[in-house]
Structures are given as structure tokens and as C-alpha cells.
Amino acid sequence: MTGDALSVVICTFNRADSLRRALETVIRQEPGTFSTEVVVVDDGSMDHTRQVVEELAQNSVVPVRYVREDSKAGIAVARNRGVNEAQGAWVVFFDDDQLADPDWLKQLMAVAEEKSAALVGGARKLDVPEDQLFRLGPVCRAVLGENVYPPQPEKLCGKDLPTTGNLLISKKVFETAGMFDTSLVSSGEDADLIHRARRAGFEIWTAPRAMVAHMIPQYRLESAYFRWVSLRWGNQFARFDAKRGKPRLAAAALARMGQALLIHAPKLLAVQIRRDTAKAMDMKCLLWRATGYVRTAAVLIAPGLFPQKKFLADLEFRSERELFTKA
Numbered sequence: 409m410t411g412d413a414l415s416v417v418i419c420t421f422n423r424a425d426s427l428r429r430a431l432e433t434v435i436r437q438e439p440g441t442f443s444t445e446v447v448v449v450d451d452g453s454m455d456h457t458r459q460v461v462e463e464l465a466q467n468s469v470v471p472v473r474y475v476r477e478d479s480k481a482g483i484a485v486a487r488n489r490g491v492n493e494a495q496g497a498w499v500v501f502f503d504d505d506q507l508a509d510p511d512w513l514k515q516l517m518a519v520a521e522e523k524s525a526a527l528v529g530g531a532r533k534l535d536v537p538e539d540q541l542f543r544l545g546p547v548c549r550a551v552l553g554e555n556v557y558p559p560q561p562e563k564l565c566g567k568d569l570p571t572t573g574n575l576l577i578s579k580k581v582f583e584t585a586g587m588f589d590t591s592l593v594s595s596g597e598d599a600d601l602i603h604r605a606r607r608a609g610f611e612i613w614t615a616p617r618a619m620v621a622h623m624i625p626q627y628r629l630e631s632a633y634f635r636w637v638s639l640r641w642g643n644q645f646a647r648f649d650a651k652r653g654k655p656r657l658a659a660a661a662l663a664r665m666g667q668a669l670l671i672h673a674p675k676l677l678a679v680q681i682r683r684d685t686a687k688a689m690d691m692k693c694l695l696w697r698a699t700g701y702v703r704t705a706a707v708l709i710a711p712g713l714f715p716q717k718k719f720l721a722d723l724e725f726r727s728e729r730e731l732f733t734k735a
Contacts, residue, residue: 412442414513414576415494419486420504421451422729424460426623431461433508435468440514445471447493451486451726452478483725484588484597487572491582499582501598503573507535507621515618516576519561526578526610527602529570530618531556540629547690551637552624557616564612572598574620581605595725596644603648627732631689636731638693640723642700650708661705668698 416434420427427448434446446468448461458474465472477489491499500516502508509515512530519528532555534541544552555571564570575598585604588597606612627633649657676691700723706714722731 412498412517413496414442414444414498414500414517415490415496416444416446416500416502416513417449417487417490417494418446418502418504419449419451419483419490420453420457421726422453422455422457423504424453424455424457427457427504428460428464429623430502430504430506430508431464431472433506433510433512434502435464435470435472436510437470437508437513438511440517442498442513442517443496444513445473445495447473447475447490449475449477449486449490449493451483452476452480480726482590482592482597484590484592487597488587488590491579491587494579497579499577499579501572501575501577502620503622505623506532506573507623509619512574512618512620516615519613519615519618520576520578523561523563523611523613525613526581527570527605527612528576528615528618529555529564529612530574530576530615530620532571532574532620532622535621535623536629543686545686545690547693548634548686551634551641551693552628553622557614559616561616562614564614569599569602570612570614573622574618576615577605578610581608581610584608585610592644592647595640595723596647599644600648631692633732634689634693635696636722636728638696639700639703642697642702643704643720643723645697646701646704646708650705654709657705658709661702664698664701668695672698 418430437444450457461472461474475489475493477486479485500513516528516530519525532553534549534552534554553571553573585601585608589600592600602612646657649660672691672694676688676695679687679691703716703719707716707720
């Protein structure tokens with residue numbers, strides 16, 4: 409595969425049933441001016457993931473390949489395996505708990521060609537009943553992965569980043585900026601790569617009509633899940649800041665503590681008094697994010713004093729299946 413060939417990479421772990429639904433939407437994409445293959449990287453699943461992939465591959469009009477990655481060394485390793493296995497000039501990352509619109513790939517490529525962009529991020533909505541979606545505030549929606557853009561393609565700058573669950577990226581980016589950082593085992597490997605790509609001179613554009621839906625099981629609407637993701641985000645931000653040195657990390661941690669105590673905590677009390685449950689959960693997420701940042705900063709600055717091994721282990725990418733799906 410060369411030229412305008414796309415390799416859709418799906419990293420998965422113990423989600424055979426949602427993977428089936430996700431794969432069905434990918435292999436049934438509207439044909440475009442490009443060729444397509446699908447590479448499923450199984451990150452050590454213990455369920456019937458392989459059977460699902462092989463079954464769908466038999467009847468697929470596009471090639472579907474199953475790759476087993478047994479290292480269990482983190483999502484970054486699985487993503488890198490997918491990039492190395494991909495035969496196309498473009499890699500498209502897609503999650504195993506998403507549903508793609510029929511013209512999803514066509515919309516991503518259209519923006520890449522129009523803007524001469526090496527990275528294009530599509531939009532993501534939440535697959536949640538309308539009555540439940542209505543009760544979620546903007547912070548909680550972001551925690552669940554909602555990522556909706558203005559109607560026209562725009563160049564992303566600063567802190568604005570696309571979601572890796574819906575990202576078209578040229579192989580040239582990996583050749584120039586490097587692969588995913590495998591030391592980031594809990595989260596943030598995607599944002600880290602995108603920041604490096606931007607510093608290397610690559611532009612990132614949005615494709616608002618390249619839409620996918622993020623499947624949200626009931627456990628993801630519970631407080632415990634919002635807390636877990638928010639802590640992971642704080643962990644991710646702290647690891648980014650740690651690359652600038654321990655003094656700056658310590659200063660940032662103190663600033664986040666002050667913001668949490670002086671702004672977010674009083675706001676939480678106020679909305680709780682008004683019984684505004686949506687805003688209250690938003691404020692809790694922000695406080696949990698600050699907690700994740702400060703605790704991770706403490707580990708990175710003084711690991712001997714603040715080891716927190718269980719805390720960090722629970723934040724690893726694969727932990728969601730162990731912490732929530734069994735329950």
C-alpha cells in the first residue's frame with residue numbers, strides 16, 4: 409500500500425463485543441479515492457477478541473489484519489506496534505468503543521488534501537440517551553470524550569488537541585517527530601506526540617464532519633469513573649510539566665492547589681447549595697484533576713517520600729477494565 413493508502417489502527421483490550429460494533433462501522437465505510445486496510449492490535453486480551461476480528465475479516469471488502477501484542481507494556485507500545493504494522497502512507501487511529509459515520513474516512517482525507525495537513529482530527533459525540541446527556545455539564549462531557557468542532561475546518565493551536573480516537577496522521581510525522589513515548593504508561597502519550605509534531609512544524613487541522621460516536625456504558629456515567637479519568641488527566645498534565653524541570657513542576661503544583669482551594673472548592677459548595685448536580689460534578693472533576701496533578705508531582709519530585717505505587721497503577725490505561733467492567 410502506498411500513496412493515498414490509509415491504515416486504520418485499532419488498539420484493543422478485552423472489549424470483543426464493542427470491538428465488533430466498532431469494526432463493522434470501519435469496514436463499511438463509503439469508498440473514496442484511497443485504498444484502506446484495518447490493523448487490529450490486540451494488547452493481550454483474554455476474551456474472544458481474535459475470533460471477532462477473524463470472523464469479520466472473512467467477509468470484509470477491505471483487508472483486516474489481527475496483530476497480537478503480549479508485552480502489556482502500555483498503550484503507547486500498542487500504538488507503536490500499529491504504526492509499524494501499518495502499510496499505508498497514512499495512519500488513522502480509531503478506538504474500540506466508537507462508531508464511525510459512513511463517510512468518516514472520506515471527510516478526514518478531504519481536509520488533509522484541502523489543507524495539506526499532516527494531522528487531521530475528527531469530531532466525537534457521545535452515544536448517550538438524550539435525557540442523560542442533558543444532565544451532563546461541559547467538563548463531564550469532555551471527560552467522556554466529547555470533542556465537537558465549529559462547522560468549518562480550523563487549524564488547532566496552543567493547548568487545543570485532537571482526540572487520538574479520531575486522528576489521521578501522515579507517516580512522515582513519525583519519521584520526523586518520533587514514535588509514541590512508551591514511558592507514559594498511564595496516559596498522555598497521544599498529546600505528547602502531537603505536541604512534538606507541532607514543534608516539528610506540522611499543522612493540525614479539524615475535520616468537523618468526520619464524526620464518530622463514543623459508546624458510553626452505564627458505569628462511565630457514575631461518580632467513580634469521572635473521578636478516575638480526572639485523576640488520570642491530572643497525572644498526564646503533571647508528567648508533561650515534569651519535562652520542564654522539577655522547580656517548574658513544584659511551582660505548577662502549588663498553583664493548582666491554590667486554584668483548587670480558592671476557586672473550585674468554593675464553587676462546588678455554592679452549586680451544591682443550589683442543588684445543581686451537573687455543575688457540582690463538573691467542579692468535582694476539576695478538583696480530582698488537581699489532586700491527580702499534585703499527587704503525581706509529589707511522586708516525580710520526591711519518589712522516595714511519596715511512592716504511591718497503587719495510586720499510579722490504578723491510573724494505567726488498562727485499569728479501566730479491571731476497576732469498572734467486572735463490577
